Amino acid sequence: MVRGKTQMRRIENATSRQVTFSKRRNGLLKKAFELSVLCDAEVALVVFSPRGKLYEFASSSMQETIQRYQRRMKDVQTDRTLVEQNMQHLKHEAADMAQKIELLEVTKRKLLGEGLGSCTFEELQQIEHQLERSVSSVRAKKMQVFREQIEKLKQKEKALATENEILCEKQGLNSRKESNEERQNEPCPESNENSDVETKLVIGPPEGRIKRAQQK
CATH class of the missing domain: 3.40.1810.10 (Transcription factor, MADS-box)
Incomplete structure (x- = not known):
């Protein structure tokens, strides 16, 4: 059943x-x-x-087990309390961060020229001073970048000038070497003069040579 x-x-x-x-x-x-x-x-x-x-x-032992249970529950309660405290702390931090973000967003909009209708004269002056400081900082950074670029260009110019001098020296050496080779290849002047000397050869018996010499 x-x-x-x-x-x-x-x-x-x-x-x-x-x-x-x-x-x-x-x-x-x-x-x-x-x-x-x-x-x-x-x-x-x-x-x-x-x-x-x-x-x-x-x-x-019943008593030891109960005491152990009580200690454990106390630790658990402490852990829960700590967790709750941490949660509350995190909630407060999150709320503070949200407020700071909202303030930053409002400040950003004002710096961009938005939402200025509700600003007082003092707030407008503060925004103006802040913008002037920002512009000064941007200009200083821009001048620093310009100086760094100019310094790099000067260094590049020096390097190019040095390279140009080396190339000029190499070109000069090559020119002198070519001129020396051209001089060595030119004909000797003495050999030309000797080649221009007229040679008078007289063919015939000795008496005939003497008569022709006397007639001259």
């Missing part, structure tokens, strides 16, 4: 309620004992009957 499912509600019949309590109490105590033995767990069980009678089970 299949056992029906017990409804989870108070048993109205007193006798049935007492019988059910006894059975389930014994089963609960047995399960607590098995849990402590099988899993090496520290178990403490306290049950009060409807008439106020105490039933308990402890795997070691």
